[in-house]
Amino acid sequence: MAVGLKSKVFTHIGKVNKWKKAEVIAYVGYCFQEHKERSKIKWKINIEILTEKFGVDKKLIDEGLRSKTLGKPTWKKKKKKKKRKTVSTKKRPTKKRRK
Numbered sequence: 001m002a003v004g005l006k007s008k009v010f011t012h013i014g015k016v017n018k019w020k021k022a023e024v025i026a027y028v029g030y031c032f033q034e035h036k037e038r039s040k041i042k043w044k045i046n047i048e049i050l051t052e053k054f055g056v057d058k059k060l061i062d063e064g065l066r067s068k069t070l071g072k073p074t075w076k077k078k079k080k081k082k083k084r085k086t087v088s089t090k091k092r093p094t095k096k097r098r099k
Contacts, residue, residue, distance in 0.1 A: 014024045050056040 010024050
């Protein structure tokens with residue numbers, strides 16, 4: 001789930017489906033469990049419907065399947081670390097206090 005948005009997401013799901021908080025929690029738990037189970041399966045993609053029904057060129061599909069970027073979720077991209085600025089060891093001049 002999106003980091004920091006859990007309460008907003010749960011509220012939205014509850015509002016849209018007219019569910020109580022307990023029902024939302026149970027549903028989300030079920031969805032995560034189902035995802036976990038389905039992820040154990042090695043899925044195969046049947047592209048016949050694209051080639052036969054919609055006339056998509058099989059060569060284009062094969063190219064896409066071989067490309068390095070296909071299938072990599074965008075949220076798993078590594079973030080570039082920002083370079084830290086070095087802190088100066090010089091002391092800042094202090095402001096004189098007025099009496």
